[in-house]
Amino acid sequence: MKLNTEKLLMIPGPTMVPNEVLNTMALPIIGHRTADYGALLEDTVDKMKKVFQTKYDAHLITGSGTAAMDMAISNTVDKGDKVLNIVNGNFGDRFYKIANTYKANTMLLDNEWGDMADVEKVKETLEENPDTKVVTIVHNETSTGVKNPIEEIGKVVKDHDAIYIVDTVSSLGGDYVDVDKFNIDICVTGSQKCIAAPPGMAAISVNDKAWEVINKTETKSFYLDIKAYQKKWESSKETPYTPSVSMTYAMNKALEIVLDEGLETRFKRHDKFAEATRAGLEAMGIELFAKERARSVTVTSALYPEGISDKDFRGTLNNDYDVLVAGGQAHLKGKIFRVGHMGSVKEHHILGTLALIEAGLKKLGYDAGCGVDVAKDYLL
Amino acid sequence: MKLNTEKLLMIPGPTMVPNEVLNTMALPIIGHRTADYGALLEDTVDKMKKVFQTKYDAHLITGSGTAAMDMAISNTVDKGDKVLNIVNGNFGDRFYKIANTYKANTMLLDNEWGDMADVEKVKETLEENPDTKVVTIVHNETSTGVKNPIEEIGKVVKDHDAIYIVDTVSSLGGDYVDVDKFNIDICVTGSQKCIAAPPGMAAISVNDKAWEVINKTETKSFYLDIKAYQKKWESSKETPYTPSVSMTYAMNKALEIVLDEGLETRFKRHDKFAEATRAGLEAMGIELFAKERARSVTVTSALYPEGISDKDFRGTLNNDYDVLVAGGQAHLKGKIFRVGHMGSVKEHHILGTLALIEAGLKKLGYDAGCGVDVAKDYLL
Numbered sequence: 001m002k003l004n005t006e007k008l009l010m011i012p013g014p015t016m017v018p019n020e021v022l023n024t025m026a027l028p029i030i031g032h033r034t035a036d037y038g039a040l041l042e043d044t045v046d047k048m049k050k051v052f053q054t055k056y057d058a059h060l061i062t063g064s065g066t067a068a069m070d071m072a073i074s075n076t077v078d079k080g081d082k083v084l085n086i087v088n089g090n091f092g093d094r095f096y097k098i099a100n101t102y103k104a105n106t107m108l109l110d111n112e113w114g115d116m117a118d119v120e121k122v123k124e125t126l127e128e129n130p131d132t133k134v135v136t137i138v139h140n141e142t143s144t145g146v147k148n149p150i151e152e153i154g155k156v157v158k159d160h161d162a163i164y165i166v167d168t169v170s171s172l173g174g175d176y177v178d179v180d181k182f183n184i185d186i187c188v189t190g191s192q193k194c195i196a197a198p199p200g201m202a203a204i205s206v207n208d209k210a211w212e213v214i215n216k217t218e219t220k221s222f223y224l225d226i227k228a229y230q231k232k233w234e235s236s237k238e239t240p241y242t243p244s245v246s247m248t249y250a251m252n253k254a255l256e257i258v259l260d261e262g263l264e265t266r267f268k269r270h271d272k273f274a275e276a277t278r279a280g281l282e283a284m285g286i287e288l289f290a291k292e293r294a295r296s297v298t299v300t301s302a303l304y305p306e307g308i309s310d311k312d313f314r315g316t317l318n319n320d321y322d323v324l325v326a327g328g329q330a331h332l333k334g335k336i337f338r339v340g341h342m343g344s345v346k347e348h349h350i351l352g353t354l355a356l357i358e359a360g361l362k363k364l365g366y367d368a369g370c371g372v373d374v375a376k377d378y379l380l
Numbered sequence: 381m382k383l384n385t386e387k388l389l390m391i392p393g394p395t396m397v398p399n400e401v402l403n404t405m406a407l408p409i410i411g412h413r414t415a416d417y418g419a420l421l422e423d424t425v426d427k428m429k430k431v432f433q434t435k436y437d438a439h440l441i442t443g444s445g446t447a448a449m450d451m452a453i454s455n456t457v458d459k460g461d462k463v464l465n466i467v468n469g470n471f472g473d474r475f476y477k478i479a480n481t482y483k484a485n486t487m488l489l490d491n492e493w494g495d496m497a498d499v500e501k502v503k504e505t506l507e508e509n510p511d512t513k514v515v516t517i518v519h520n521e522t523s524t525g526v527k528n529p530i531e532e533i534g535k536v537v538k539d540h541d542a543i544y545i546v547d548t549v550s551s552l553g554g555d556y557v558d559v560d561k562f563n564i565d566i567c568v569t570g571s572q573k574c575i576a577a578p579p580g581m582a583a584i585s586v587n588d589k590a591w592e593v594i595n596k597t598e599t600k601s602f603y604l605d606i607k608a609y610q611k612k613w614e615s616s617k618e619t620p621y622t623p624s625v626s627m628t629y630a631m632n633k634a635l636e637i638v639l640d641e642g643l644e645t646r647f648k649r650h651d652k653f654a655e656a657t658r659a660g661l662e663a664m665g666i667e668l669f670a671k672e673r674a675r676s677v678t679v680t681s682a683l684y685p686e687g688i689s690d691k692d693f694r695g696t697l698n699n700d701y702d703v704l705v706a707g708g709q710a711h712l713k714g715k716i717f718r719v720g721h722m723g724s725v726k727e728h729h730i731l732g733t734l735a736l737i738e739a740g741l742k743k744l745g746y747d748a749g750c751g752v753d754v755a756k757d758y759l760l
Contacts, residue, residue, distance in 0.1 A: 001423050001632060004416055005408040014409045014625065025626055026406035028385040029394045029578050031704050036384055043381050062580055063443045063603065064621035070603040098602045192622065198409050200442055200580055200624030221601055222478045223443065223450040241444035242572065244580030244624065245394065246405055252381060324411050 007318070010353045011326040012142035012170055012299035014192035014199045015343035017250075018257060021197055024249035032245055038237040044248055047255035048203050051172060051195070051263070052187055054179040056207040059229045060251065062244040065169040065190030068202035070098055071224040072165045072186045073136070075214045079103040081133045084125055084162070086117045088148070089141030090329045091167060099136070102220060107132070113144050113332065114301075116294035119152045132162040133213065140171035143329045145290040145301030145338055147175065154183035163210050169193055169202075173258045174270040174298045174342045185210040191247065194270070194298060196343030197254035201247040206230075257344075270297045272378060273341040273350055280354040280375030281339075284361070284368035289336045298342035301328075303335060305366045310334045316360040323356050347379045387698070390733045391706040392522040392550055392679040394572035394579045395723035397630075398637060401577055404629035412625055418617040424628055425613075427635035428583050431552060431575070431643070432567055434559040436587040439609045440631065442624040445549040445570030448582035450478055451604040452545045452566045453516070455594045459483040461513040464505055464542070466497045468528070469521030470709045471547060479516070482600060487512070493524050493712065494681075496674035499532045512542040513593065520551035522573075523709045525670040525681030525718055527555065534563035543590050549573055549582075553638045554650040554678045554722045565590040571627065574650070574678060576723030577634035581627040586610075637724075650677045652758060653721040653730055660734040660755030661719075664741070664748035669716045678722035681708075683715060685746045690714045696740040703736050727759045 009016050030036050041060070049058045061067050073095065077083055083104040085096035088111035099106045109125060111117045117137060126132055135157050139150045150166050157164040163185040168177050172187070174194030179187045185207050192199035206214070206226065219225050228240040258266060274297040278288055281302050289301035304310065310327045314337065317323045326338040339357075341350055354372040361368040389396050410416050421440070429438045441447050453475065457463055463484040465476035468491035479486045489505060491497045497517060506512055515537050519530045530546050537544040543565040548557050552567070554574030559567045565587050572579035586594070586606065599605050608620040638646060654677040658668055661682050669681035684690065690707045694717065697703045706718040719737075721730055734752040741748040 001420065003407065003410070003420065003629065005410055007410060007414075007416075009409065009411060011411055014412065014622065017409055022406045022408065026402045027383065028402065029389065029397055029572070030383070030385055030387060031389060031391055032394065032579065033706075034387075034698075034704065036387075040381065040383065063447070064623070066621035067443070067603045070601070074602070101599055101602045101605075190622070192409070198624065198626045199412065199622045200627060219481055221450070221604075222454070222481045223447045224601075224603065225481075241446040242394065242570070242579045243444070244578065244627070246578045246626070247580060247624070249383065318414075324414065326413075 006322055008323045008349060008353065010339050010349065011324050012338055012340035015196050015340060016345065017196055017198055018344045020257065021250050021253045024253045025198060025246050027249055029245050032242055033238065037245065040248055040252060041239070042237050044252040044255065047252065047259060051255055051258055052179045052205045053177065053181065054205045054207065056205060057230065058203060058205045059226065059233065060243065060248065061202045061204065062200070062247065063202055064199065065188065065202050066094065067224060068188035068204045069095060069167060071204055071226055072188050073098045074102055074221045074224055075226045076134050076163060076210065076217055077102050077104045078218050080105050082107065082129055082131050084109060084132050084135045086122060086135065086137040087111065088113055088115065088117055088144065088146060089138065090143035091138045091141055095136035095138070095167065114146060114289050115291045116146060117148045117153065119149055119156060122153050123156045126156065126160050126162065130160065132160065134165060135162050136165045138167040139177065140168070140175060140296050140298055142170045142299050144332070145296045145299050146294045147296045151182045158183040163213050170298055170342065174266065176267045179205050191251055194342045195254050195258060197250040198247065200244055201251055270342060273345060274300060276350055276375040276378035277339055277341050277354065279378055280371040283371035283374035284358060299338050299340045301336050301338045304337065305361070308361065308364055308366055310337065312364050313337065313360055316363055317356060321356045323353055351376055386702055388703045388729060388733065390719050390729065391704050392718055392720035395576050395720060396725065397576055397578055398724045400637065401630050401633045404633045405578060405626050407629055409625050412622055413618065417625065420628055420632060421619070422617050424632040424635065427632065427639060431635055431638055432559045432585045433557070433561065434585045434587065436585060437610065438583060438585045439606065439613065440623065440628065441582045441584065442580070442627065443582055444579065445568065445582050446474065447604060448568035448584045449475060449547060451584055451606055452568050453478045454482055454601045454604055455606045456514050456543060456590065456597050457482050457484045458598050460485050462487065462509055462511050464489060464512050464515045466502060466515065466517040467491065468493055468495065468497055468524065468526060469518065470523035471518045471521055475516035475518070475547065494526060494669050495671045496526060497528045497533065499529055499536060502533050503536045506536065506540050506542065510540065512540065514545060515542050516545045518547040519557065520548070520555060520676050520678055522550045522679050524712070525676045525679045526674045527676045531562045538563040543593050550678055550722065554646065556647045559585050571631055574722045575634050575638060577630040578627065580624055581631055650722060653725060654680060656730055656755040656758035657719055657721050657734070659758055660751040663751035663754035664738060679718050679720045681716050681718045684717065685741070688741065688744055688746055690717065692744050693717065693740055696743055697736060701736045703733055730759070731756055
């Protein structure tokens with residue numbers, strides 16, 4: 001069937017994939033039980049660990065980021081176990097739902113959507129609940145454009161028995177994450193955000209504190225049983241089930257690009273792009289949704305000006321200009337729009353998009369002025 | 381890193397992928413929450429249903445074939461439920477292991493590895509156990525090169541309350557399968573065998589009898605909860621979690637190729653290739669492993685001639701000639717080798733491989749004569 005693959009993806013994932021990476025996807029398939037694949041997988045896991053910044057274990061999973069979230073929870077949480085789910089958006093809520101699927105004794109620490117999680121409250125809750133087994137949080141809430149203080153919360157959790165599970169699906173490789181330094185026991189991420197590979201593969205890091213819990217937890221999933229992954233890895237550097245060979249090619253190349261750019265440089269680039277986007281939108285008179293202290297560097301959320309409909313605005317950008325931005329999720333539907341600026345995004349994508357946001361708003365009767373002019377000063 | 385993607389894949393999966401399909405893998409990514417992706421998914425599912433030959437529901441899963449096997453079991457089997465696992469190879473055994481993971485009351489109907497499952501025994505067991513909830517079988521056991529009589533067993537199961545789960549991972553699109561006619565309630569398959577797409581996507585069909593059971597079964601997995609897939613599909617023709625967009629491109633094209641060739645023509649081609657391979661090997665004086673009445677049309681298993689080591693034989697084919705054939709699994713390791721001839725395989729692949737099997741054996745001291753000469757008569 002006919003496909004239109006000419007849209008600019010300024011959504012918070014999947015993001016645009018460099019040609020070098022896309023080209024690996026078209027390579028012929030190799031057998032996954034061969035020394036060639038073993039060497040590829042080992043090299044890819046090694047690169048993945050460098051991006052996680054961990055000296056512990058990591059696995060690649062053929063599946064969505066949600067598969068890795070599920071793997072993290074189903075391998076650490078038994079029925080009745082006390083789980084603290086820190087929630088301030090749709091993906092934090094997903095951890096809560098997963099923990100409930102496994103009948104955990106969940107404690108929902110609900111924070112305002114649009115603000116960051118409250119470190120003090122986490123501390124209090126853990127002190128009141130010393131039998132907490134698992135704490136979950138999402139580093140970068142794409143649903144709200146919020147970044148959570150995972151390093152600070154990691155300092156709190158490390159003094160307790162609980163293990164600390166962090167979703168960095170839309171931050172790792174773009175925003176500053178240091179798994180070992182941040183005391184993250186299990187970190188999950190996806191291929192299709194800041195790493196800028198196609199969607200279809202997820203990754204998980206596991207340290208010794210987490211293995212202790214995993215080894216005492218009942219096996220509740222077959223496909224996502226992390227012990228099977230570890231066992232196969234230790235015996236033959238293979239995956240227990242047939243992996244996506246093409247996605248392994250792509251991840252290897254995408255991670256190479258991340259490491260070649262350098263993590264520090266990449267974090268700074270994401271900071272700069274986020275600042276430019278925010279400044280551009282604010283100069284258009286648009287109010288940012290996320291509180292200033294809590295703003296994501298990979299996605300910017302903004303409130304619609306009075307009278308602008310989500311359908312018309314995003315429809316105009318998509319249909320007239322071939323640019324995709326995202327709408328709001330859950331109760332934020334229709335109220336906010338979200339601009340992704342992560343992964344392999346470049347200055348011209350940011351400025352082109354801001355200029356078209358202005359053009360789109362003008363068409364719909366809102367005079368946004370020239371925010372792009374302000375934004376470009378941040379990019380020089 | 382440097383990759384050698386020049387090997388001929390005569391293993392029972394992953395199989396060689398047509399260029400037309402590989403090329404779709406390199407297409408830029410589209411947003412998975414867009415009308416464009418919705419149309420692509422709908423068209424792909426529609427094609428998948430034609431290959432399943434079902435009028436009921438089907439879903440695509442980002443994951444291995446094992447993910448679909450797990451989805452089939454975890455959504456139908458609760459703790460203590462009676463499950464009949466018909467086993468005559470490694471993959472039949474995998475269903476048994478999955479059912480045990482969910483603490484089913486499993487009944488293992490063990491058949492000789494190398495022979496087909498016994499229909500009468502299935503009938504007897506179901507009559508003795510009318511409270512059986514689920515029956516599992518693998519159509520084509522790649523581990524042994526055996527094909528099971530799934531149509532005949534389907535006729536038996538349909539008169540019972542039990543639902544019939546069939547793994548057609550290495551047969552669908554190559555060997556004759558008609559899901560509705562065979563009374564299969566849940567059928568699972570993978571992308572990387574007879575459909576000849578890269579590995580990384582699985583598919584599942586579900587009929588009304590199966591939904592009745594699913595709706596009464598406890599949700600035991602988050603990522604593989606089929607009710608979430610169905611709900612999202614019914615509301616918006618989307619997947620609940622980010623799918624592999626690239627694999628959706630590839631599956632769409634690969635299924636189009638299958639349907640363009642025509643299922644009947646494709647089945648006949650696989651029959652012919654299997655006959656040629658078997659005749660060629662037998663003409664070399666090599667004994668086939670699977671019993672005559674039970675031979676797969678997608679993979680041929682053969683016993684090593686006395687004195688030929690698996691390591692040397694497959695090493696020679698791989699290192700000297702760039703041809704991959706498979707070894708044995710579990711207790712058959714070192715005793716058999718397996719030649720895959722499914723998917724997009726062509727006459728020259730079959731004949732080239734047979735000739736190199738002869739050459740390889742000769743190098744190792746076994747004079748195999750000229751079986752390829754016999755094989756080619758089957759291909760005219």
